[in-house]
Amino acid sequence: MNIYALLEHAISTDKIALKEELTLQCLAYCNQNEVSTGDTFVPVRFTSPSYASRCTIVDPRKLPARKDFDTNEGLATLIHAIAHIEYSAIDLALDAVYRFPEMPLEYKIDWLEVAHDEIRHFGMLNALLESVGFEYGDFPVHCGLFDAADHTAESVLDRMAIVPRYYEASGLDVNPQIIKKLENKRKNPAVATLMDALNLIYEEEIEHVHKGDKWFKYLCEQNGLDESVYFDILERYKLLGKHRPHINVNARKEAGFTCDEIMKLGAKQCQ
Template identity: 75%
Template sequence: MNIYNTLEQAILSDNILLKEKLTVQCLEYCNQNEVRVEEEFVPKQFEKPSYASKCHIVDPRELPARKDFDTSEGLATLVHAIAHIEYSAIDLALDAVYRFPEMPMEYKRDWLVVAEDEIRHYKMLEELLVALGYKYGDFPVHCGLFDAAEHTAHSVLERMAIIPRYYEASGLDVNPQIAKKLDNKRKNPLVKQLIDALDIIYNEEIEHVYKGDKWFKYLCQKEGLEESIYFEILERYRLMGKHRPHINVKARKEAGFACEEILKLGAKTCS
């Protein structure tokens, strides 16, 4: 089996069931075999995200504000936004394996497991969207995560710093805040279903960020770099100084962040 051809097919497909089938095939293969890469293999630069065939992509500033969760449409816009993040995360996890073939087998297995988790998260949210009378693609989306993946395609160190250690870690800050806003509406069974989904996603995303942290530190050690290069990378991508009202100290520590880093990111205390 050439897992790189299979991964490419999975990344390009907009069919979630095909993505799932191909991801399972790759993980099963990697659990039983060492993967050898042909010398002529060159990962492709993808021109557009796989969801481009389903979704209307707009500038993030053009996205409608999500405030009214008392209506089916209002709740659906929130579910859609989270589903879009999870869908994007599937392709990012698959691309982490596809784009950096020089990384160890453990790395490949880690990100294929993450891709499986993200598929499951997406399918939970897609089911909820359908229950609300909508489907993925009914609301506009932005392609910020796809762009971030493109910008870090040249460096696995920068990919680990930016995707899991910045964007996914930011999700750990935001997720509990969304659940808190919804809590007084949990008598609505669909709201409760969303809160339950958020809880599952939150706990599993800690592990995803931890995997990103593990491989970021592995690469720093391998390349003889100080782990503080994380902040240099954030500066390079103009991500330092972004307003962070809620730093989730507990979750970030579980995911491998040091208190020194958490404080530098804007937390008032860390113990």
């Protein structure tokens, strides 16, 4: 089965239920080892993200300052921002399969499973957002992850280094910080639900970064590259030297980073 038309459809639609249906179809074909690309497959270079029809996209510097989580709207902006990351992550995981057909079947299954997780993450946050009276698209968003996917469209090594091993790994640094900030507002049931969702997402995101780590290392080996190429790639994308107030040493180690790498990223210590 040629899964590439299904993937293209899944990436371009803004209907989550359809993304899910198509993702599960692709996963079933991959699990039965029934995948072909056809002779003439050239992946489409998407010019805008699928959420462009639902959300107003703005420059990240123009995003409104997040209000106090004590107000309903303040809490909704936080939920919306995280839901947006999850939505973006769905399309990125699908694109990792779509754009690099030369990668092994196990790679395809890994990222289709990630896409399925991201659909679930978005679903939880979207339901919570609706329970506090808002919906996806009510607040402006930035398209940083879409841009990162576009910039790495020509190289699966760059894609693995930048998307899962940089951006998703940065999410592991941030997630516990958000949970900490919410801790003393837990008596609000919406906050409690958000914290439970963030905890579950956190566990599954470690696995996503780990998959990125696995395929990054696979590609290094295939191409005879030292894994320190990671820092060359970050430098090329101008991502080195960014200030990181909280590096989640344990989660990054669990996801496959070495202490040497973690220290290079700016951690004070790593054991």
